[in-house]
Amino acid sequence: MTATTLGTAIVAARGRAGLIANVVLLLIVTIGINGFLFAVGWAGPAADARRMPMVPPGYVVGLIWTALLALMGAARWLYVRSTGDSGWRSWAPFALAAVCIAYPFYTNGLKPGAPAFWGTVLTIAATLAAIFVLRQRDWRSPWLLLPTACWGGYVVCVMLAYPA
Numbered sequence: 001m002t003a004t005t006l007g008t009a010i011v012a013a014r015g016r017a018g019l020i021a022n023v024v025l026l027l028i029v030t031i032g033i034n035g036f037l038f039a040v041g042w043a044g045p046a047a048d049a050r051r052m053p054m055v056p057p058g059y060v061v062g063l064i065w066t067a068l069l070a071l072m073g074a075a076r077w078l079y080v081r082s083t084g085d086s087g088w089r090s091w092a093p094f095a096l097a098a099v100c101i102a103y104p105f106y107t108n109g110l111k112p113g114a115p116a117f118w119g120t121v122l123t124i125a126a127t128l129a130a131i132f133v134l135r136q137r138d139w140r141s142p143w144l145l146l147p148t149a150c151w152g153g154y155v156v157c158v159m160l161a162y163p164a
Contacts, residue, residue, distance in 0.1 A: 017082065021071035026097050030069045031103055034062040042104055054158045065100065068148045073099045075134065075144035082138045089137065090108055092130040093145065099126040100148070117159050124152040 037043035055061065069131035072093040079093070080086050100123055107119040125151040131142040 011121060019074060019077045022077045023070045024073075026069040026073040026082035026094075026122060027066065029097075030066050032054055034066070035103070037062070037104055052158050052162050054162070055155065068151060069100065071144045071147060072100075073139045075130075078136050078144065079138050082140060084087040085137060089133050095143075096126050096130040096145065096148070099123055112159070117156070120152050120155050120159065124149055124156065127152060 034043065038058070043062060056064070076090055076093040080090050083090075083142055101120050103123060107115045131145050131149070133141045133147070
């Protein structure tokens, strides 16, 4: 797939090529960020020593986020396919993905504490905002974002139960 075709598939998001382009783009970014996190020690064995109880090991959290970001790409594709709207609303899942991908950086390297708590609250708020934006024109695509809100809610509950 050439760069122009890839760009068109991402923007237009029609057909199987659109689904693949939207999901693969976020998967590539996620794998790159996860690789960076493990390389600098923000995830992996060094980070697992400081993790909260009830939160899975770093590699499992990385897999969870990989799945969640793939669902965000699929949500965008489904929204555009269902509504034909590739305008600003269709980019809500990618805006949510940007908030999620930036999380390790604005929480000071995934360290537990106030930045992680408020970063998780911000992620939940961004998820709910994206769901609201998509829901105004399509009832199916927001369901693909719901697991992100559930994961964020679980993490906030763990943070409240085991304060840093």
